[in-house]
Amino acid sequence: MKEEHIHIRWANATDAEELLKLNDAFNGVGTSIEEVIDSLALSNELIALAVIDDQAVGFACAQYFKSFCYRGLQGEITEMYIAEAARRRGLATLLIAFIEEELRERGVTNVKILTGQRNEMAIKTYVKSNYARTEEVLLQKKL
Incomplete structure (x- = not known):
């Protein structure tokens, strides 16, 4: 059995195209490749990609902002998806x-x-990464 090469990158x-397929499997939102490319170019969103042997198998998105209500910048991991076949590998x-x-x-x-x-499963993963359940x-509300 050959060893898998796991890599995380931006x-x-x-x-x-791969992000589009992963996101469609994740939440079924039918965006276009052009929308994904525009979002990658224009957005302040951070999008990390999990790759096994040159194949994208998951992603996570994050954003951050400054508010006068808090000291320091606030961040949020907004989305996380790993393809079914690639789960339970950390x-x-x-x-x-x-x-x-x-x-x-x-x-x-x-x-x-x-x-x-x-x-x-997600909650266990987040707790393992030292996130506290609140x-x-x-x-x-939809506008």
């Missing part, structure tokens, strides 16, 4: 660490992650 425009933990390092370098002092209450309630 996504770029040449990854648009990729989510690697993606989190990769993003956290970049956020730390940019001066972020606090990072949060939102996930579904019943998403136990009692916050998410309220949402």
